[in-house]
Amino acid sequence: MSVFARRSWVEVSLGQISANFDALRELTGPGVEVMPVVKADAYRHGAVEVSRTLEGRGARWLAVSSVEEGAALRDAGIEARILVMADFLPGEREALIEYRLTPVIHSLDDVRAWDALASARQAAPAAYHLKIDSGMGRLGTRAGAGEIAETVRACTHARLEGLMTHFASAADYVGGQTEEQVRTFEEIRAGLAGLGIAPEFAHLSSSIPVAYARREAWGRMVRPGHAIYGYVSPTVRGAGPQRLLQVKPALSWKAAVLAVKNIPAGARVGYGGMFRAPAPMRIGVLAAGYADGIPHRLSNRGRVIAGGKPAAILGAVSMDLTTIDLTSAPHLKPGDAVTLLGEEGGVRIDAQQIARVAGTISYSVLCGISARVKRIYV
Numbered sequence: 001m002s003v004f005a006r007r008s009w010v011e012v013s014l015g016q017i018s019a020n021f022d023a024l025r026e027l028t029g030p031g032v033e034v035m036p037v038v039k040a041d042a043y044r045h046g047a048v049e050v051s052r053t054l055e056g057r058g059a060r061w062l063a064v065s066s067v068e069e070g071a072a073l074r075d076a077g078i079e080a081r082i083l084v085m086a087d088f089l090p091g092e093r094e095a096l097i098e099y100r101l102t103p104v105i106h107s108l109d110d111v112r113a114w115d116a117l118a119s120a121r122q123a124a125p126a127a128y129h130l131k132i133d134s135g136m137g138r139l140g141t142r143a144g145a146g147e148i149a150e151t152v153r154a155c156t157h158a159r160l161e162g163l164m165t166h167f168a169s170a171a172d173y174v175g176g177q178t179e180e181q182v183r184t185f186e187e188i189r190a191g192l193a194g195l196g197i198a199p200e201f202a203h204l205s206s207s208i209p210v211a212y213a214r215r216e217a218w219g220r221m222v223r224p225g226h227a228i229y230g231y232v233s234p235t236v237r238g239a240g241p242q243r244l245l246q247v248k249p250a251l252s253w254k255a256a257v258l259a260v261k262n263i264p265a266g267a268r269v270g271y272g273g274m275f276r277a278p279a280p281m282r283i284g285v286l287a288a289g290y291a292d293g294i295p296h297r298l299s300n301r302g303r304v305i306a307g308g309k310p311a312a313i314l315g316a317v318s319m320d321l322t323t324i325d326l327t328s329a330p331h332l333k334p335g336d337a338v339t340l341l342g343e344e345g346g347v348r349i350d351a352q353q354i355a356r357v358a359g360t361i362s363y364s365v366l367c368g369i370s371a372r373v374k375r376i377y378v
């Protein structure tokens with residue numbers, strides 16, 4: 001056993017991740033490949049363990065952001081197809097081939113460069129997916145079908161396996177941007193088909209268009225990330241369809257109590273004296289702060305769960321410490337755990353609630369849990 005006790009840690013339920021994956025497959029049906037997104041260390045759930053679990057459960061594809069993330073999965077023995085979504089730098093092309101990663105390519109120049117490399121390395125057929133910028137205005141080609149077809153046809157070793165796009169406003173049923181993006185994408189897809197080019201996979205959907213049943217955007221493959229970890233935006237803008245997907249968070253986050261004490265009325269707590277005790281009270285100091293990922297914006301306004309009851313964060317969240325009100329959990333002592341995110345005694349705090357209070361998004365709360373927070377699989 002380690003001499004180091006845990007100061008702050010997350011507990012990840014691999015069983016819940018499997019259940020969420022099953023729910024996604026059940027909803028989308030047998031004709032649709034569910035490709036879990038395990039980028040950013042699987043939204044901090046641990047890319048290797050999550051990928052192993054999903055592969056064991058039957059995932060044939062996984063998606064990452066970078067070549068380095070893909071290579072790490074290969075080094076860990078993952079055999080599923082791995083799609084690298086967030087582009088690569090010219091110096092990384094060799095590694096894509098070496099690690100048997102499938103790139104998403106975002107320009108026709110890069111298609112030509114990929115083909116030239118595959119040809120030089122005799123690595124045929126070198127599959128790639130091409131991303132269409134259908135209106136997100138970030139990565140992706142804005143070329144038309146004719147120009148794309150010409151480039152695809154000129155390739156001798158690179159093989160167009162997938163055509164994809166990404167939505168800017170998937171949860172918006174008012175503005176029409178998603179419908180417009182689907183139209184743009186379908187126009188290009190039909191144009192290519194008319195020219196004899198029909199890649200095996202078309203994919204447009206992350207978690208939200210799956211959960212809210214934009215079936216016209218499912219294609220032959222979907223790319224859920226957040227939903228794999230148990231999160232779906234609880235509402236959409238406008239009169240969207242009923243949410244069809246039921247998933248549950250797989251991660252809970254705890255911190256140890258380092259110290260407890262009683263303070264008199266009028267005592268200040270933490271940097272800037274932001275909190276002043278209105279009456280004598282009992283406080284606890286937690287062994288986690290913003291360096292662990294607790295948003296600084298939770299200072300004097302966030303909550304944790306202590307002894308199964310909500311407990312307010314008092315004063316500023318500091319780098320390594322956070323102070324809480326122990327009025328409703330006076331029995332807690334050093335070494336006891338409190339819940340920063342998760343469920344305890346029937347009280348629940350999830351990443352979406354934290355995000356609302358902190359003025360951010362649930363994705364950022366999860367990805368913000370820092371590397372020094374230990375991970376335990378349950």
Ligand SMILES: *Cc1c(COP(=O)(O)O)cnc(C)c1O
Nearest residue numbers: 037085166206207223224225226
């Ligand atoms: C991150 C990402 C996803 C997954 O998005 P979620 O909202 O987490 O489901 C899908 N596609 C692309 C291109 C992404 O970058």
